[in-house]
Amino acid sequence: MAKTSEKPVPMSTRPPPPLAPVGDGNESALSPPGRPRTLLATDKVSKFYPVKSGLFGRSQQVVRAVDGVSVRVRRGETLGLVGESGCGKSTLGRIMLRLVEPTYGRVIFDGRDILPLSHAEMRPLRRKMQIIFQDPYSSLNPRMTVRDIVGEAIRIHKLAATKSDEDARIALLLQKVGMRPEAMDRYPHEFSGGQRQRIGIARALAVEPEFIVCDEPISALDVSIQAQIVNLLMDLQDDLGVAYLFISHDLKIVEHVSHRVAVMYLGKIVEQAPADALYREARHPYTRALLSSAPSLDPARRKLRVLLEGDAPSPIDPPAGCAFHPRCTRAIKGTCDKEVPALAETTPGSGHRVACWSPYDAEGK
């Protein structure tokens, strides 16, 4: 705990990780030969859930939880994923780990399409990708001790030769997340929310993953604990080079932890950019609205106020054209309500992509 918790949380975006300079070239001089910088990519993944309706439960309609999303996560990088509740953030994260099978699309991990793999073939890959959950109460089995919870991963993947070796590893993991090894023989209910979240992180780290989906890892925690957990995650990234998909609806935190940020609305990515660019010059009206909904101390930012009206439409029957157009102040009749805008780069090489027919320009007009 000592090492991770005392750092203040400066509210600035992070510099790019050493392995991932901005730009989208597939190889760089810094990455080891034969190892592409992209660790994980989704290729137009969609997840449709059938909606049962009518007396006999015949399903005619589908919920488009995730609708044709292509994103990539680079080694050692944090990709922030923001959006309102129900926009499909968590589903996308679970698709990446193949905890949810997408209806369409491909998931490429480390150069391999993982969707056709069998359970047995997936197992070695599961070692490389892990998840940290939102609710530290439901994410730990109440009937297992911390030793069993953290040690399960070690046993499944046979990472320890002997029992004492296993214990040593568990103790080390607990130390790494700022807990004392004596915690091993206790049950989850004996810990606070923040401590439980640390145990969840230790479990994810036990297999030495290269990629961790953090599914709103701090939104269930007290504000005072949030910074500790965020700093822990960032320190672990610096030490271990692990890549994160950091899902949150808290823009401040996402800005703080992410190298790049993707904004999701109704199952689609509407804007994606390096973190500083996104917060400095958001192009999509929805991103602007999200940003202005977060309180800011920076007067320059307060100018950007865009207020959202109404609720997000139902993903069962999303609006035609751009799904955001009914709430958008800049919607163009005849275009936005008819045609779906593609996610396109604003200026070549910037890495800033937006899906909008009438985006803001860099000056915010």
Next chain:
Amino acid sequence: MHEAGARAVPTGLLQWGRFREHSAARASVWVLGVVAAACALAPLVAPYDFDRIDLDSLRQPPSFAHLMGTDDLGRDVLTRMLFGGRVSIVIGVLAAVVGTTVGTAIGALAGFYGRFVDGALMRMTDVAYSIPTLPLLIVLSSYAHAKVGAMVLIIGFLSWMTTARVVRAEVLSIREREFVEAARGLGATSARILLQHVLPNVLGPVFVGATLAVGNAIVVESALSFLGLGVQPPTPTWGNMLMDSQATMATKPWLTLFPGLSILVVVLAVNFIGEGLQQLLLPKVEKEAT
């Protein structure tokens, strides 16, 4: 509770302590233990032979010679209670074990695998539910020739349905919990997830169901004995003693009272133990968290 003290104690002892705090359960362990021991040692502790007919002392009320009186054939009721308890308790406990095991397995598979497996198993459960139990019992036991083992299986296989439904419902909720998803994310096999993560979390209701099933099995056995299809005379069971005495309940109440009370006490004790076990097995925080 007492967190500070608890930390120093190994967890096993802590949980045993929690069980002992449940005073009704603690008392029940003693009661059941004494009753079961007395029944098990019946040949040693019983004052008479269970089938010895004494025509000189027919239908005597409780006295020092016969602590629980004698029945229509002059047999000592206490002796018959002790021997009868062996059969009743064995049938009750084993039938409950069989029924609970079958029900848990079916409910867990249905809830865990869902879809087609769920549909098939639960329709099977519905069918089993809709069979009128008593006629089927009568038919089956007429083939089984009143052997204790056969009775256990018959009663057990006719009483798993409620457990199956309860377990299925619990499994449906547990399998959506994030720790199950975490286990899948670690690459755990389905069998491991089911046995390590899901089943231990549904044991509470299972134990309660099992204790209820003990009582039910004892009662079903009595019903069958009454119909002449259970364990055959002269072997006594609490059930057939109770049934034999029905006609004379008003005039010779001791013949009804003692077997009836024993069934009541045993069933109640088992229920309390089940409740205590539930507290032992479910960490108390579950209540705080949900």
